Amino acid sequence: MxxxxxxxxxxxxxxxxxxxxxxxxxxxxxxxAASAALRERFAQLRAAxxxxxLPKSLYLQSRESSDSLQGDIYxxxxxxxNEVRRVLSRVQPWxxxxxxxxxxxxxxxxxxxxxxALRVGVGRKTDQPLADAYWMRFAFDVARxxxxxxxxxxxxxxxxxxxxxxxxxxxxxxxxxxxxxxxxAYAYSYGTLARSAMDVYLATLGRGKxxxxxxxxxxxxxxxxxxxxxxxxxxxxxxxYLAIDAYLGAYALPAPQRSKKSLEDWFAATERHPxxxxxxxxxxxxxxxxxxxxxxxxxxxxxxxx
Numbered sequence: 001m002x003x004x005x006x007x008x009x010x011x012x013x014x015x016x017x018x019x020x021x022x023x024x025x026x027x028x029x030x031x032x033a034a035s036a037a038l039r040e041r042f043a044q045l046r047a048a049x050x051x052x053x054l055p056k057s058l059y060l061q062s063r064e065s066s067d068s069l070q071g072d073i074y075x076x077x078x079x080x081x082n083e084v085r086r087v088l089s090r091v092q093p094w095x096x097x098x099x100x101x102x103x104x105x106x107x108x109x110x111x112x113x114x115x116x117a118l119r120v121g122v123g124r125k126t127d128q129p130l131a132d133a134y135w136m137r138f139a140f141d142v143a144r145x146x147x148x149x150x151x152x153x154x155x156x157x158x159x160x161x162x163x164x165x166x167x168x169x170x171x172x173x174x175x176x177x178x179x180x181x182x183x184x185a186y187a188y189s190y191g192t193l194a195r196s197a198m199d200v201y202l203a204t205l206g207r208g209k210x211x212x213x214x215x216x217x218x219x220x221x222x223x224x225x226x227x228x229x230x231x232x233x234x235x236x237x238x239x240x241y242l243a244i245d246a247y248l249g250a251y252a253l254p255a256p257q258r259s260k261k262s263l264e265d266w267f268a269a270t271e272r273h274p275x276x277x278x279x280x281x282x283x284x285x286x287x288x289x290x291x292x293x294x295x296x297x298x299x300x301x302x303x304x305x306x
Contacts, residue, residue: 031148035173038149042074042181053212053223060212060238062230068165069229070187071237077182079248081174084182085150087251088170088244091116091140094154096259099289099296100243100266101236102279105133106292108301109140116140118154119301125279127288130295130302134160138168149173162191168240184244186237198229211235212276225275235276242269263289 045059054060057076062069077084087093095107098120105128106121117140121133136156143151149171156166171183190198202209210225211234218224226234243266250261267285270277280288 027144028146028148031144031146034144034151034171035149038074038171038173038181038183041183042076045074050214053214053225060234062211062213062226062234062237064228064230064233067191068187068189069233070185071233073182073184073237073241075182075184075241075245076175077180077245077248078178079180079245080178081150081172081180083251084172084180084248085145087248088152088172089142089145089150091118093247093251094118094140095296096262097243097247098240099293100246100262101239102285106130106296106301108296120156121301122160127291135301136166138166159188160194161197162193163188164191165189170244182241182244184237184241186233186240198232202228202232206232209235210276212238212273231276238273238277239270242266245269259293263293 042059046056059074060071062071091109091111095109095118098104098107098118102125103122104120105123108119110117110119118138120136120138121130122136123133136159138154138156141153141155143153145151150173152170154166154168158164159166166188167185169183169185173181175181208227209231210227211231213226213230213234214223215226216224225231243262246262246266246269247258249265250258253261263286267282271282
């Protein structure tokens, strides 16, 4: 009986180990496939003939349906994969990334719950009390994290007005020892109220604003850029991508210097695309964001009302 029990225990341990190794092998295969797919997509974009307004290392696409919008950026970045993985796979740095965006007024990270989460206050592109911000809760999920491939997803079920199902996803793979390929996706859905508000914005404050996709050519040869809601989602996708890139570029510095450099670099990067992204002057941005960063570091967000 003892020999049979021992044999049974050995078989059980072998079976568990086999299942674990099978799971690891499947995960490694999936990571290699995802890594290869991202590399192939970037190669396809590089090979495709198109009118472009962006550097050769950066590609932006957008799509619109009857109730949703999505922007996608594929980029070659001057950051080693291990650094990209180390920073983006943790919830805490994401608040330092998101606060760079003009519309983000506050971000608080929580790593105690499951899933980890970010509480984000969004509002105007100017100074605004936190009491007037709209608060969103992003669940933070590291979907894949390996030497081959990283996928991080932020999900928020609700947003301002009748917007919903917000997604910010970042995929990354190594290109070589110094550079990585990244894919940043930003998407959300909307209802009638949000669409009406967007129509008002596009007819007033947003009149004449454009995105990055070239959709035609003027008789004098100048590019015609996409407008409307696709222009909106392209501008915000670019702002989030530039925030990630700016924070990664400042990450090696001590924390106080890191914040200052990431703010300066984010603004400088947006000013390379003034037609699409210029909103306020450099001094106004740095003063406003400096106050918001200090507030974020020193004060908790207002209590949830729900």
